[in-house]
Amino acid sequence: MPSDNSTIIHVQDLIKHYKKADKSAVDGVSFDVAAGSFFALLGPNGAGKTTTISVLTTTLSKTSGEVTIDGYDVETQATEVRSRIGIIFQNPSLDLNLTAEENVRLHAILYGVASYRPTYSLMPDSYKKKVDELADILDITKDLHKPIKTFSGGMKRKLEIIRSLIHNPSVLFWMNPPRDSTPRAEGICGLTCKISRKKHNMTIFLTTHYLEEAEGADQVCVMNHGKIVAHGSPAQLKSSMIKNYVSIKAKDMEGLTRELAKKKISFTNREKSIDIACTDSKIHGLLKSIDTPITSVQIHTPSLEEAYLEIIGEKIQTT
Structure with a gap:
């Protein structure tokens, strides 16, 4: 039926x-x-x-x-x-x-x-x-x-x-x-x-x-x-597996890392840039709270492929 x-x-x-x-x-x-x-x-x-x-x-x-x-x-x-x-x-x-x-x-x-x-x-x-x-x-x-x-x-x-x-x-x-x-x-x-x-x-x-x-x-x-x-x-899979983050650069990278540590803001140091997990709605507030002059900002939104690779743990085969 x-x-x-x-x-x-x-x-x-x-x-x-x-x-x-x-x-x-x-x-x-x-x-x-x-x-x-x-x-x-x-x-x-x-x-x-x-x-x-x-x-x-x-x-x-x-x-x-x-x-x-x-x-x-x-x-x-x-x-x-x-x-x-x-x-x-x-x-x-x-x-x-x-x-x-x-x-x-x-x-x-x-x-x-x-x-x-x-x-x-x-x-x-x-x-x-x-x-x-x-x-x-x-x-x-x-x-x-x-x-x-x-x-x-x-x-x-x-x-x-x-x-x-x-x-x-x-x-x-x-x-x-x-x-x-x-x-x-x-x-x-x-x-x-x-x-x-x-x-x-x-x-x-x-x-x-x-x-x-x-x-x-x-x-x-x-x-x-x-x-x-x-x-x-797709949004649920991406948000559950990969976090949005903002990648920032500054002339004084050491000063930036000290400020973030002092303010207890979690970050990942990539040497030439710093990644901070942050939702889209909070990016503006985050950047406004940083006193160290910032020279570059890149916002990373996860893709379904990134989430997929986290779920499967291997590269998808295309042949």
């Missing part, structure tokens, strides 16, 4: 254990994804991300646990689930012998959006309106009826976006968008805005090796060794 209005993806105690494996690939994972939200699943290679998504998209059976999409069980109601999801795969899965529109039309027919029509002009107006709207948004209208053999990687990626959205899915799974073929001027956040994520109440489920793509997510889930090791908004 359909889910309530707040939760579109429900995962409870998910376990996937492959035969002959020493340990479970996914080990007791639980999370909920709100309808219409932008959710990012992060983690190093081997963390269990691909296995988790394979279960969510009905391409892999689970060992145990509860997994539903829009209230439908991914195993016992797989057909209902598949009709409600769109997938942009890591590697292009287009038919190079067809035009861009023919690729989209084939997908639409397979998903029951419309019955078979031999030409674009014979397709229903609702289909043509949707295709034209998305092509215009993603700026490939003039190439819509051209063979895709000569398309660049970025154009193919845009076409895959159109194809994955033509059946109006409730959830769009975006699998590790490669850096060289993702439309970088806008990135994931800009593209999700362009396809009116909030307007259509569509949920974006992203896995990526490029953490800047996840900065705009509503919620981020970090996996490692088959388990969830962190879960929250």
